[in-house]
Amino acid sequence: MTAAEEPTAKRQKLNEEKKQQLPFHPSLLQPDIVDRLRxxxxxxxxxxxxxIDKLFDPDFLKRARKEITEQLSFREKETxxxxxxxxxxxxxxxxxxxxxxxxxxxxxxxxDALYGPDFRAFLQKVTGCGPLSGSKTDMSCAEYSEGCYLLNHDDVIGTRxxxxxxxLVLDEPAWQPEWGGALELYPVLEADEKNPDRPNVPVAKPSTCIPPAFNxxxxxxxxxxxxxxxxEEVVVHGDxxxxxxxxxxxxSGWFHKPVEGEEGYEGSEGFQAKSSLQQLYATSLSAPTRYEEQLPLPLPTLPSSADLxxxxxxxxxxxxxxxxIDLLRAQFVEQSHLVLADFLAPSIANELEGLIRxxxxxxxxxxxxxxxxxxTTNNIPPHTAGEDERNGWAVVxxxxxxxxxALSPSSSASTPAADRLSTLLREIHALFTSSAxxxxxxxxxxxxxxxxTTAVRRFxxxxxxxLARGESASEPDAQAKLDVGLGLTPKCEKESDREVWEGGEAGGWDVWLANEEGGDEATYGGGGGRGSAKEAAENGTADAPETQAQEEAEGEEEEEEEDGPLLALEPEWNRLHLVLRDPGVLSFVKYLSARAPASRWDVVGEWEVQGIEEEKAEDDDGDNQEEAAQA
Known part of the structure; x- marks a missing residue:
C-alpha cells in the first residue's frame, strides 16, 4: 500500500466501523441488497x-416500541x-x-439513524431521487386501533x-391481512391524446395492498x-x-428537499405549496343539468294540478x-333546512325496503x-362487492x-331488463329530475x-x-346550493345494530360544517352537534308530516363544540332532507366503517337555485305589478 492510499484505506475502515454501529439490520446497507431493492x-x-422487510435490528426496534407505547401520549384525531x-x-x-x-x-x-447521512444516501441510491435534508426531520407515531383509517391522498405538501x-406492530402474534390496516396504492388515469387536459386522478380501486408487519x-x-x-380501516377488535x-x-413521516444552507438546496422556486381548499374540495364532480323550461314567476306556493x-x-x-307545504316553507325560511320523515308513498317504500334488505x-x-x-374481526368486502354491470351498478x-x-340513470339497451330494485330506484331518480x-x-x-346533479348511491x-367539498366564501361568484337527499337505509331490526348507527361510530352520517379559511381538512366533533338528527327529532323536524310542520322547536340548543358540525344526520329510512348550503359551508358523507350493520343507501341531488323576492313596482301607466328580482 502506498503512502497516498493509506489515509483512504483508514477512512474506509472507519466508515465501515461506523456503519456497523448503526442500529440497522446487518445486511441492509450492503451493496447487493441496495441493488436488489433498486x-x-x-x-x-x-x-x-x-x-424493506427487516429495517432495524429486531431487539433495538422492540426497545424503541416499548418507549413509544409506554412513554408517549396519543391523541385521537378525526377529520x-x-x-x-x-x-x-x-x-x-x-x-x-x-x-x-x-x-x-x-x-x-x-x-437520528433514519435522518443520518448513511440512510439518506441509501434512499437516494434505491429511489434515484434528489438530495434529502438531514436537518429537516418530519415524523410522528400513530396507532390505528379498531375503526381507524386514512383515506386517499397523495402527500403533496411543501418540500416533501x-x-x-x-x-411497529407486535411481532407475535403476527399481524393478519384480515385485520385490515393495509397500505393501499392506487394507479392513476393520466392525460392522453383524447383527454390532453385531464388532470391525473386515482382510479377507484387500489392495485397494490401491503399489510403491516413488524420491522x-x-x-x-x-x-x-x-x-x-x-x-385500510383496522377491523380487528384486539385486546x-x-x-x-x-x-x-x-x-411515519417524510424526507424533505434540502433547506437553505444545505448541499443540494434548490431554492424556494418550484416548491409545491400546501394544497388550497379550492384544489382539495371540488364544488361539483359532474356538470349540472339545466331545466329545459324554468318555472314561471311568481313561484308556485303549491305544485300545479298536473304536477300533483x-x-x-x-x-x-x-x-x-x-x-x-305552507308550514314547511315557513320553517325552511327560518331554519334553512327541512327533514321530512316518511317521504315516499307507503306502497313504494314498503316494497323498496324489502328489496334493499x-x-x-x-x-x-x-x-x-x-x-x-x-x-374477532369485521371483514371488509372486496372492492368489487356490489358491482353489477347487468343492472347498472358500478364503483365511482x-x-x-x-x-x-352508483346506479346508472337508465339501463343499457343491450342488456336484459333490470331487476326490480334497480327499476324502483330509477323511478325515484326520475322523480328527482322531473319538473314536478x-x-x-x-x-x-x-x-x-x-x-x-343527481345520483343513486350505495355506500x-x-x-x-x-370527502368535504363546497363553495369557497372568498370566491366573488360563489352561490348557495340546495342539497337534497332521500335516505334509504332500512331501520335495523336488532337494537344493538340501531345503537351502532345512532352512536356515530359506524359513520355514514351526512355532515355540514363551516369551513375555516386557510385550513385544508374538515375537522369535526361527534355526531350530535348543532342541528343533529337528535335535535331534529326534538324540535319536530323528524316527525310525521302534520306534527312535524306544526310543532315549534323545544328546549335550548346544545352548546356548539368549537369544531362541531352545523348539521349532522344519521342514516335513516325514507327521510328527505333539504339543506341550503351557503358558500363557506362544506358537506360530506362520513366514511362508512366496517362496523356498520348494513350499507348506506340514498338518492341525492345538488340544485343550483336563485332566491326570488316579490317587489311592488309601478309601470309606466302607474299600475301596480309584481316583478321577480333575483336576490
Whole structure:
C-alpha cells in the first residue's frame, strides 16, 4: 500500500466501523441488497415504491416500541379524511428536558439513524431521487386501533420528497391481512391524446395492498398527481391495550428537499405549496343539468294540478297539501333546512325496503364477528362487492374525493331488463329530475331551481365515503346550493345494530360544517352537534308530516363544540332532507366503517337555485305589478 492510499484505506475502515454501529439490520446497507431493492423499486406498480422487510435490528426496534407505547401520549384525531391516534411531531426530541429525553434514548437513536447521512444516501441510491435534508426531520407515531383509517391522498405538501412508514406492530402474534390496516396504492388515469387536459386522478380501486408487519418499512417518492395511497380501516377488535394485539403502531413521516444552507438546496422556486381548499374540495364532480323550461314567476306556493297528479302515486300525500307545504316553507325560511320523515308513498317504500334488505343480506352474510387467528374481526368486502354491470351498478370515484357504488340513470339497451330494485330506484331518480319535483322544491323553499346533479348511491361498509367539498366564501361568484337527499337505509331490526348507527361510530352520517379559511381538512366533533338528527327529532323536524310542520322547536340548543358540525344526520329510512348550503359551508358523507350493520343507501341531488323576492313596482301607466328580482 502506498503512502497516498493509506489515509483512504483508514477512512474506509472507519466508515465501515461506523456503519456497523448503526442500529440497522446487518445486511441492509450492503451493496447487493441496495441493488436488489433498486431493481424491485424500479419495476414496482402502480408507482415506484420499495418494501424493506427487516429495517432495524429486531431487539433495538422492540426497545424503541416499548418507549413509544409506554412513554408517549396519543391523541385521537378525526377529520373527513382520517381517524387516528397520533403523537405530536417528533422533530424536536432533542429539545426535550433532560429528564424526559432520558426516557426515550432508543427513539432518539432511531430518529437520528433514519435522518443520518448513511440512510439518506441509501434512499437516494434505491429511489434515484434528489438530495434529502438531514436537518429537516418530519415524523410522528400513530396507532390505528379498531375503526381507524386514512383515506386517499397523495402527500403533496411543501418540500416533501420521500414518504415512509415503519411498522411497529407486535411481532407475535403476527399481524393478519384480515385485520385490515393495509397500505393501499392506487394507479392513476393520466392525460392522453383524447383527454390532453385531464388532470391525473386515482382510479377507484387500489392495485397494490401491503399489510403491516413488524420491522417493515415502505417508502416512495412524493409525486403530485401520482403517489395516491390510503390506509385500510383496522377491523380487528384486539385486546384494547395501548400498543397491544390489533394495534397498528407505526412511525411515519417524510424526507424533505434540502433547506437553505444545505448541499443540494434548490431554492424556494418550484416548491409545491400546501394544497388550497379550492384544489382539495371540488364544488361539483359532474356538470349540472339545466331545466329545459324554468318555472314561471311568481313561484308556485303549491305544485300545479298536473304536477300533483304525477307526484301523488310516488309521495306521502300529506306532503302535497297546501296547509303542510305552507308550514314547511315557513320553517325552511327560518331554519334553512327541512327533514321530512316518511317521504315516499307507503306502497313504494314498503316494497323498496324489502328489496334493499335482501340485497344487504347478501353482502352482510358472515361478514361481522369473524374469528381470525384467535381475534374477532369485521371483514371488509372486496372492492368489487356490489358491482353489477347487468343492472347498472358500478364503483365511482375519484377516491381522493369520493367512492361509492352508483346506479346508472337508465339501463343499457343491450342488456336484459333490470331487476326490480334497480327499476324502483330509477323511478325515484326520475322523480328527482322531473319538473314536478322542481315545483315541489320551489313550493317548499321559495327558491327557483335552475339546474341539478343527481345520483343513486350505495355506500358499502369498510369502503365508501365522500370527502368535504363546497363553495369557497372568498370566491366573488360563489352561490348557495340546495342539497337534497332521500335516505334509504332500512331501520335495523336488532337494537344493538340501531345503537351502532345512532352512536356515530359506524359513520355514514351526512355532515355540514363551516369551513375555516386557510385550513385544508374538515375537522369535526361527534355526531350530535348543532342541528343533529337528535335535535331534529326534538324540535319536530323528524316527525310525521302534520306534527312535524306544526310543532315549534323545544328546549335550548346544545352548546356548539368549537369544531362541531352545523348539521349532522344519521342514516335513516325514507327521510328527505333539504339543506341550503351557503358558500363557506362544506358537506360530506362520513366514511362508512366496517362496523356498520348494513350499507348506506340514498338518492341525492345538488340544485343550483336563485332566491326570488316579490317587489311592488309601478309601470309606466302607474299600475301596480309584481316583478321577480333575483336576490
Amino acid at each position: 431493481q424491485l423499486h424500479d419495476h414496482s406498480q402502480p408507482y415506484k415504491h420499495a418494501v 373527513d379524511i382520517y381517524k387516528i391516534n397520533q403523537t405530536g411531531d417528533l422533530t424536536n426530541l432533542s429539545g426535550l428536558p433532560a429528564a424526559e429525553l432520558a426516557l426515550l434514548p432508543t427513539l432518539l437513536e432511531l430518529r 420528497r420521500i414518504s415512509f412508514i415503519l411498522y 417493515q418499512m415502505v417508502f416512495f417518492e412524493v409525486q403530485p398527481g401520482h403517489s395516491f395511497h390510503s390506509v 384494547g391495550q395501548k400498543g397491544g394485539v390489533g394495534a397498528r403502531v407505526s412511525l 297528479d304525477y307526484l301523488r302515486p310516488l309521495l306521502n300525500p300529506a306532503y302535497l297539501t297546501s296547509k303542510v 335482501e340485497r344487504d343480506a347478501e353482502m352482510e352474510k358472515d361478514r361481522r364477528g369473524v374469528t381470525v387467528n384467535g381475534q 370515484g375519484p377516491p381522493h374525493l369520493q367512492r361509492y357504488l 319535483f322542481a315545483a315541489l322544491l320551489a313550493s317548499l323553499t321559495s327558491l327557483l331551481p335552475t339546474a341539478y 358499502r361498509p369498510g369502503l365508501d365515503y365522500s
